[in-house]
Amino acid sequence: MKIIHLTDPHLTGVARGNVYGLNPAQRLRRAIKSIQQYHADTAFIALTGDLANEASEGAYAILSKIIKKSEIPIYPILGNHDNREIFRRYFPDYFDKDFVQYIVEKEGKVFLFLDTLVEGERYGEMGKKRIAWLSKALRTHKGKPTYLFMHHHPVASGLYEMDNDAAFRSSELFWKRLGKSKDVKHIAFGHLHRIMQTSKGAVGMHCTRSTAFQVAYKPNDTLEYLTNKEKPTYAVMEISEEGEVRVHHHEYLDEKHYYEDGSRAAQ
Numbered sequence: 042m043k044i045i046h047l048t049d050p051h052l053t054g055v056a057r058g059n060v061y062g063l064n065p066a067q068r069l070r071r072a073i074k075s076i077q078q079y080h081a082d083t084a085f086i087a088l089t090g091d092l093a094n095e096a097s098e099g100a101y102a103i104l105s106k107i108i109k110k111s112e113i114p115i116y117p118i119l120g121n122h123d124n125r126e127i128f129r130r131y132f133p134d135y136f137d138k139d140f141v142q143y144i145v146e147k148e149g150k151v152f153l154f155l156d157t158l159v160e161g162e163r164y165g166e167m168g169k170k171r172i173a174w175l176s177k178a179l180r181t182h183k184g185k186p187t188y189l190f191m192h193h194h195p196v197a198s199g200l201y202e203m204d205n206d207a208a209f210r211s212s213e214l215f216w217k218r219l220g221k222s223k224d225v226k227h228i229a230f231g232h233l234h235r236i237m238q239t240s241k242g243a244v245g246m247h248c249t250r251s252t253a254f255q256v257a258y259k260p261n262d263t264l265e266y267l268t269n270k271e272k273p274t275y276a277v278m279e280i281s282e283e284g285e286v287r288v289h290h291h292e293y294l295d296e297k298h299y300y301e302d303g304s305r306a307a308q
């Protein structure tokens with residue numbers, strides 16, 4: 042089965058709003074258009090947070106319109122830029138009590154959408170209640186290949202700010218719980234605005250670029266969070282019958298191809 046991972050759209054509250062001179066809504070729409078054109082067999086799109094750039098009512102209104110219009114179901118979760126109460130007004134179905142956490146089951150596989158938001162903070166946390174929800178979800182679906190979607194990165198990224206001010210602070214508890222399960226195959230997260238892949242034990246992980254702006258990887262940079270102009274991507278996750286995941290990252294703003302002689306294909 043095929044799933045697409047989109048992340049960090051950072052929508053503004055106005056249709057023509059911009060972030061760093063680019064239009065986040067337009068870029069998200071372009072991604073969905075490309076997915077519908079080239080990956081119409083996608084089971085669903087997971088959108089892993091920082092839905093809004095400054096958590097205004099307008100940003101969620103725009104997202105709601107985009108999601109309703111999409112032919113492929115889109116499942117959103119929250120990031121550090123988001124606001125639960127405003128989100129709730131537009132997407133009441135995604136709540137489990139106080140948090141945006143829910144389960145999607147398809148073709149014998151289980152997809153858990155997690156909430157790592159600590160309102161007003163860049164860092165993320167799950168705390169006891171959310172970890173308990175995760176534990177229960179894993180127990181209930183024991184024996185089925187399981188995949189997690191979350192905003193914050195549950196492992197060190199190598200990016201100074203992301204591993205300090207903006208880190209996931211519940212890693213210990215999180216991995217302790219996951220360590221008891223043999224079912225979790227892969228974790229897709231956002232927040233880094235970069236393509237990154239890693240693993241812990243048997244669990245594979247990846248992050249894909251934001252649909253809006255990106256962040257440079259400068260290992261020696263200990264202070265600055267440097268945004269850059271790398272092109273946005275979406276991640277195509279292809280899951281085998283046995284549950285293994287293959288991930289391709291695709292730049293969708295330019296879909297043209299080169300011919301063998303080096304000339305560009307006509308549109």
Ligand SMILES: [Fe+2]
Pocket residue numbers: 049051090091120232233234251
């Ligand atoms: Fe973000």
Ligand SMILES: [Fe+2]
Pocket residue numbers: 091120121122192231232233
């Ligand atoms: Fe974030």
